[in-house]
Amino acid sequence: MKKRLDKxxxxxxxxxxxxxxxxxxxxxxxxxxxxxxxxxxxAVSSCLSVSGLASGRAVELDQIPELFxxxxxxxxxxxxxxxxxxxxxxxxxxVMFRLPDQDCGDVDDVDQISAEDLAEIFQELETPPxxxxxxxxxxxxxxxEAGQPVSPAVFGSNWSVLxxxxxxxxxxxxxxxxAGLALREPVLLIGAPGSAKTAMAERIATDLDKRFWAYDASxxxxxxxxxxxxxxxxxxxxxxxxxxxxxxxxKQFILVDEVSRAHxxxxxxxxxxxxxxxxxxxxxxxxxxxxxxxxPPGLAGTVPLDEALAGRxxxxxxxxxxxxxxxxxxxxxxxxxxxxxxLPPCEGSRLAFFVDxxxxxxxxxxxERGPEIxxxxxxxxxxxxxxxxxxxxxxxxxMRRGLIGLIAAREVLWGCxxxxxxxxxxxxxxxxxxxxxxxxxxxxxRVLIDGAHRHAVAxxxxxxxxxxxxxxxxxxxxxxxxxxxxxxxxxxxAVTRILQAIDHPRDLNVTIRAGAALFVLASSPQALxxxxxxxxxxxxxxxxDLIEMDGDAVEDFLDEAASAELPLTIPxxxxxxxxxxxxxxxxxIAASRLPGVEFKEILAKMSEIIGEGGVTW
Amino acid sequence: xxxxxxxxxxxxFDVTGYVFKDVRVSLQAxxxxxARPFERVELGVDxxxxxxxxxxxxxxxxxxxxxxxxxxxxxxxxLLVSAxxxxxxxxxxxxxxxxxxxxxxxxxxxxxxxxAAGRPFLSVMESLVVGESLxxxxxxxxxxxxxxxxxxxxxxxxxxxxxxxxxxxxxPEHRGWGGRGNVGVVVERTCDIAGQPVRRYDAMVFFGRGxxxxxxxxxxxxxxxxxxxxxxxxxxxxxxTRGRAVHFDQGDLTSWNAWKVIMAVRVPASGDxxxxxxxxxxxxxxxxxxxxxxRMPIPLSSRVRVxxxxxxxLAILCRVSxxxxxxxxxxxxxxxxxxxxxxxxxxxxxPSQWDVAA
Numbered sequence: 001m002k003k004r005l006d007k008x009x010x011x012x013x014x015x016x017x018x019x020x021x022x023x024x025x026x027x028x029x030x031x032x033x034x035x036x037x038x039x040x041x042x043a044v045s046s047c048l049s050v051s052g053l054a055s056g057r058a059v060e061l062d063q064i065p066e067l068f069x070x071x072x073x074x075x076x077x078x079x080x081x082x083x084x085x086x087x088x089x090x091x092x093x094x095v096m097f098r099l100p101d102q103d104c105g106d107v108d109d110v111d112q113i114s115a116e117d118l119a120e121i122f123q124e125l126e127t128p129p130x131x132x133x134x135x136x137x138x139x140x141x142x143x144x145e146a147g148q149p150v151s152p153a154v155f156g157s158n159w160s161v162l163x164x165x166x167x168x169x170x171x172x173x174x175x176x177x178x179a180g181l182a183l184r185e186p187v188l189l190i191g192a193p194g195s196a197k198t199a200m201a202e203r204i205a206t207d208l209d210k211r212f213w214a215y216d217a218s219x220x221x222x223x224x225x226x227x228x229x230x231x232x233x234x235x236x237x238x239x240x241x242x243x244x245x246x247x248x249x250x251k252q253f254i255l256v257d258e259v260s261r262a263h264x265x266x267x268x269x270x271x272x273x274x275x276x277x278x279x280x281x282x283x284x285x286x287x288x289x290x291x292x293x294x295x296p297p298g299l300a301g302t303v304p305l306d307e308a309l310a311g312r313x314x315x316x317x318x319x320x321x322x323x324x325x326x327x328x329x330x331x332x333x334x335x336x337x338x339x340x341x342x343l344p345p346c347e348g349s350r351l352a353f354f355v356d357x358x359x360x361x362x363x364x365x366x367x368e369r370g371p372e373i374x375x376x377x378x379x380x381x382x383x384x385x386x387x388x389x390x391x392x393x394x395x396x397x398x399m400r401r402g403l404i405g406l407i408a409a410r411e412v413l414w415g416c417x418x419x420x421x422x423x424x425x426x427x428x429x430x431x432x433x434x435x436x437x438x439x440x441x442x443x444x445x446r447v448l449i450d451g452a453h454r455h456a457v458a459x460x461x462x463x464x465x466x467x468x469x470x471x472x473x474x475x476x477x478x479x480x481x482x483x484x485x486x487x488x489x490x491x492x493x494a495v496t497r498i499l500q501a502i503d504h505p506r507d508l509n510v511t512i513r514a515g516a517a518l519f520v521l522a523s524s525p526q527a528l529x530x531x532x533x534x535x536x537x538x539x540x541x542x543x544x545d546l547i548e549m550d551g552d553a554v555e556d557f558l559d560e561a562a563s564a565e566l567p568l569t570i571p572x573x574x575x576x577x578x579x580x581x582x583x584x585x586x587x588x589i590a591a592s593r594l595p596g597v598e599f600k601e602i603l604a605k606m607s608e609i610i611g612e613g614g615v616t617w
Numbered sequence: 618x619x620x621x622x623x624x625x626x627x628x629x630f631d632v633t634g635y636v637f638k639d640v641r642v643s644l645q646a647x648x649x650x651x652a653r654p655f656e657r658v659e660l661g662v663d664x665x666x667x668x669x670x671x672x673x674x675x676x677x678x679x680x681x682x683x684x685x686x687x688x689x690x691x692x693x694x695x696l697l698v699s700a701x702x703x704x705x706x707x708x709x710x711x712x713x714x715x716x717x718x719x720x721x722x723x724x725x726x727x728x729x730x731x732x733a734a735g736r737p738f739l740s741v742m743e744s745l746v747v748g749e750s751l752x753x754x755x756x757x758x759x760x761x762x763x764x765x766x767x768x769x770x771x772x773x774x775x776x777x778x779x780x781x782x783x784x785x786x787x788x789p790e791h792r793g794w795g796g797r798g799n800v801g802v803v804v805e806r807t808c809d810i811a812g813q814p815v816r817r818y819d820a821m822v823f824f825g826r827g828x829x830x831x832x833x834x835x836x837x838x839x840x841x842x843x844x845x846x847x848x849x850x851x852x853x854x855x856x857x858t859r860g861r862a863v864h865f866d867q868g869d870l871t872s873w874n875a876w877k878v879i880m881a882v883r884v885p886a887s888g889d890x891x892x893x894x895x896x897x898x899x900x901x902x903x904x905x906x907x908x909x910x911x912r913m914p915i916p917l918s919s920r921v922r923v924x925x926x927x928x929x930x931l932a933i934l935c936r937v938s939x940x941x942x943x944x945x946x947x948x949x950x951x952x953x954x955x956x957x958x959x960x961x962x963x964x965x966x967x968p969s970q971w972d973v974a975a
Contacts, residue, residue: 054787078820523970532942533945542940543968 129154130164135350135520137476143351152357153415161354165203166527167196168336169320169329174414176433176452177204179405181289182350182358184273185398187293188259188310190439191319200319201255207351210252217262217270225269226279248279252288259292260305260439267306278300297441298387304441315399317433354412361408367513369423372460373403376427379459383452385476388509389444403427404433472498476517479527495521495535499542518543618644618802618860629883632708634686635787636695637678644802646780648823648830648845652788653800657866670680679721679765682714692717692823696747698772700706706742706768721745721765725956728876747771747834795861799869801832802860805912811923816961820914821856822871833871835914835963840874870914876907876966878917879973882934883929884958885951893948898931899924900944903973907941908934908955911918911962916969923962933965 133142133150143148155161161172161178170177180187181204186364189197198214205212215225229246234242243249254273256262262270268277277284292313295302308318310322322333349355377399381391391399407418407426418426431453437444475494501507501514521527522543528536620642623635637655678694691714697706710732713725731738747764753850776787780886801822821834833842836852845853880899899922900906909915924930934950934955942965955963967973 163701169782522968525904525973526904526966526972529902529945536905536945537938537943538943540907541939544872544907547875 015320015582052415073093082345093323103120113616121315128159129162130350136486140349140353142350144333145617149251151415152354153412153413155354159350162200164350165200165207166336167200167203168332169325172320173317173433175406175409176315176317177403178354178358178409179209181355181404182362182408183401184288184420185314185401185405186292186312187315187317188305188313188439189317189319190293190294190296192299192321193265195319195321197319198255198257201253201267201291201293201401204291205253205289208289208349208355211250211286212253212490213246213248213251214255214257215246216257218258220263220266222266222269225266247274248284248287248554250286252285252286254287254290256292258294258567259309260297260303261573262306262309266307271308271312274309290546295438297439307360307440310436311392311395312435312438314402316435316436318438354409357412358405358408361412362404365404365408365411368417369404369407370400372423373427374402376460377403380431380456382474383455384448387448387452388513389448399430399434401508403430406430421588424453424460427457430451471503472517473513476520479530480520480524482526482530491531492535495531495538499538502546515546518546534612618642618646618647618857618862620779620786620788620834622779623695623787624682625787627686629708629712629843631701632697632699633705633875634681634690634697636681636686636690636693636696638690638693640783641656642779642783642786643861644845644853644860647800647802647862648832650779650788651789652777652779654733654788654862655864655866656861657792657798657864658803658870659866662848669870676878677764679719680717681765682716683709683712684714685712696767696772698767698769700769702746702768706739706745708887709742709745709766710738730934733774741831743968749806752972757806761850799865799870801865801870802856802862804855804860806837806855808919809918810919810921813923815881816909817912818914819852819855820870821860822865833874835874838878838914839917840871840916842913864883873909873913873966875914875937875969876915877969877971878911878921878964878966879903879906880924881911881917882924882930882960882965883927883962884955884960886960887927893928893935894937895932895948897929899929900933900936901940902943902962903967905943905967907943907966908937909964909966911964914965915964915966917964931933 127140129150133144133154136143136147136149142154144150155164160168161174162170177187177200186583190199191197203214203216224244225248227241227249230240230242241247241249241474248254256270256274258272273279273284273287274290274296277287277290290308294305296318297304322330325333377396381396384391394608403426406429407423410416410426413481428450430448434451435444459575466482475491476498479491498514498517499512502518505511521531521539531539618641619639621637622640622642623637627635628634636770639975647689656722657751667749675680676696678696680692681695681697682691685708697705697708702889706728709721710728715722716724724745727741728738733740740922745764747768775790777790778784779786779788781875790800801820801886803821806817806819808817809815817838819834819836824833829843830845832848833840833847834852840917924933931951933942933949934951936942937944937952937955938946940954943945
């Protein structure tokens with residue numbers, strides 16, 4: 001029986017059922033693992049959150065492959081409005097389980113499970129692993145009845161590691177927290193008041209047995225974090241600070257609470273502490289873990305986090321609010337007595353059991369997935385840049401480390417490698433905790449992130465797509481690079497957008513970008529030979545019109561060109577390209593001369609575009 | 618250099634007569650002037666030609682023949698300027714030499730008859746007077762101005778002296794005539810292109826005012842932006858001695874700096890034949906190119922290829938749409954705007970930054 005149960009591994013979130021009615025109600029996701037055979041076959045997807053949806057109709061088994069058309073590496077068809085079920089009622093005894101690393105499209109390998117087996121599975125599922133298994137403090141591992149070590153995956157498949165510490169409803173952020181701890185990178189917790197951010201940090205630190213202090217950045221003063229100057233040191237010509245119980249010296253794990261409301265005089269100090277683990281040039285070698293906490297921007301009385309500070313945190317984790325938890329978690333949170341839940345203290349860190357496993361897994365992930373992640377991030381940032389949403393090199397580096405950590409954490413919690421078919425989902429979910437926009441209050445539409453993700457996934461798989469027609473500059477540079485413009489109509493629309501943006505300027509950035517796109521296209525016969533004939537002609541007519549100025553404009557242009565200086569932001573290696581763009585400075589720059597746009601703005605924008613690597617012809 | 622201007626011909630009492638004719642002025646005088654040349658170069662939409670037109674077609678100058686005029690000026694188009702229109706009209710009645718016919722002859726004849734009969738005679742000459750309100754109109758171009766007698770106020774509003782040193786030469790005031798464009802000078806020169814003598818224009822375009830006056834000069838097709846003081850003396854001399862001051866009325870001549878000629882094509886003299894569908898090999902790597910009058914100051918190499926073969930020329934020119942050669946188009950018939958230039962050489966141009974050899 002044990003062997004059989006090992007085969008049937010259910011993994012997913014929020015698994016609920018009602019045994020007394022001999023019916024199981026899955027009102028949330030079982031990660032691509034649970035199907036039912038017979039008249040009420042069903043499939044549920046890992047890619048959608050269906051929490052709170054009512055039960056839907058059953059799906060015949062032969063419909064399952066349609067739900068998982070993986071032509072693009074992503075489940076297709078299972079959209080919230082698709083009309084397909086995202087939850088079903090499943091008669092006992094007809095539920096099938098399948099191994100997590102098998103592709104979902106192939107239903108032949110789905111085995112049927114008996115009611116007895118299923119009951120045993122559910123019994124296991126309902127019993128927390130920390131109850132089923134025993135902590136071996138000496139070996140610092142969990143062991144089963146036979147004293148054999150068990151995999152971290154037995155915790156991760158249906159239970160939350162954080163729940164083990166008495167933090168409920170946070171199963172969805174287990175992996176990000178573990179990745180942050182494994183990487184020793186700063187973690188920012190974003191959550192409403194009362195969402196247990198401070199308690200989470202404190203319990204993690206306690207379990208890891210680290211010297212912890214939670215600073216309230218809105219109130220903390222210089223003396224609080226550094227200590228007081230020792231007057232006697234002044235006579236020796238130096239300033240030595242006398243630490244207090246509050247000061248940073250000696251702390252191993254700190255929480256910078258209310259980091260978005262940090263005292264203005266101390267913001268730079270926090271920057272130094274969070275990223276460099278230094279303060280006033282003095283190293284803090286014992287400081288291993290830095291967590292920050294803030295309320296979500298937009299909440300009454302809260303403020304967005306300064307971009308510089310936000311950029312120091314690798315992980316930006318939204319802590320679930322109780323209203324978004326399922327009923328079981330809500331009940332547990334309400335009933336849990338403060339400080340009385342979770343496991344009692346014991347020797348050795350049970351969390352380190354998982355963190356160490358993630359650390360051990362990371363080199364393999366880096367080796368197996370590193371190049372893919374880099375390609376993904378390059379294409380992802382390229383897409384966002386085309387939308388004037390720029391990720392700097394530091395953030396991209398952080399995202400790469402973060403994705404490696406997240407994948408390693410998932411593989412540890414799932415007990416199996418993340419398959420090629422699921423890696424894209426992992427990246428997408430990783431974006432939710434690695435992009436810094438939410439903390440700074442910058443509203444970036446989800447559809448934009450999704451678009452960038454799809455573009456990056458396609459590029460990662462070697463199917464580089466033409467960017468959406470709205471990315472006029474990106475479309476132009478893609479044509480120059482010889483990338484396939486699959487949809488010629490879309491390209492014609494892009495040219496129309498370019499011309500509209502120039503003829504009817506509304507937004508300076510858009511206009512300059514459109515001007516640059518026009519210039520890039522008109523400058524490349526190779527690009528022009530790849531685009532539709534009518535677009536080719538429109539581009540050249542528009543370019544010829546654009547470079548003609550009336551007398552006063554030429555005069556102004558010459559004045560501006562004479563006094564303009566090359567922006568210092570142009571990397572030396574790109575100066576030649578830049579000069580090619582400004583074409584002998586004097587008149588060819590007229591190609592970029594746009595109505596109502598200052599010369600210096602063109603220079604700045606052009607240098608920015610070059611910085612993106614967009615001009616390489 | 619030569620400029621067409623209203624040149625003072627005579628003064629008689631309070632009336633000054635101007636005639637329209639060529640006059641030599643110095644380049645320096647033009648640079649200092651805030652006036653526009655009468656002659657305008659219209660860079661057409663497709664710039665397949667650089668026609669010179671005189672702005673006088675908007676004023677409708679009439680030939681003047683007065684016995685107080687120098688004999689050499691008689692019969693030249695011109696106008697009379699007077700503080701009071703009565704003085705000018707009386708001078709016309711007194712000194713007009715009939716002969717050419719037309720409305721002035723008729724009006725003068727009627728006026729003289731009326732005066733002889735002791736009747737008021739000025740009213741019959743109303744049609745010869747340009748309204749005194751003319752100076753307050755923003756643009757003369759907006760409606761034709763006929764008549765030979767100008768009120769002094771309106772005249773001074775619309776015309777400027779070329780320079781203090783040449784007070785007798787009047788040109789349209791720079792801003793008083795509406796429209797846009799640049800003042801400049803063109804010089805015709807003969808170039809050797811692929812062993813053929815080809816007429817082309819050198820051009821100089823003025824920008825700025827006073828001390829900040831600058832010029833963009835194209836000499837032999839190569840453009841530079843400079844101060845007149847720093848110009849090559851030989852180039853300066855060519856413009857000074859053989860140049861013709863013009864107003865570039867439409868378009869921006871200097872924008873041709875951003876193009877280069879990659880080949881010259883002679884429009885077939887008899888072009889009834891259709892082009893061929895097969896794209897000529899000379900258009901390989903050139904998806905699109907712009908056609909222009911070869912005389913335009915567009916950078917080109919003396920080694921540029923001249924397509925004289927009518928069949929090949931047709932294969933190129935039949936692919937023209939809106940002034941652009943689209944190599945992907947199928948060969949059709951020679952477009953009418955191109956056919957008008959039979960026998961002429963047209964320049965096939967591409968953006969100067971293209972890495973395409975001429």
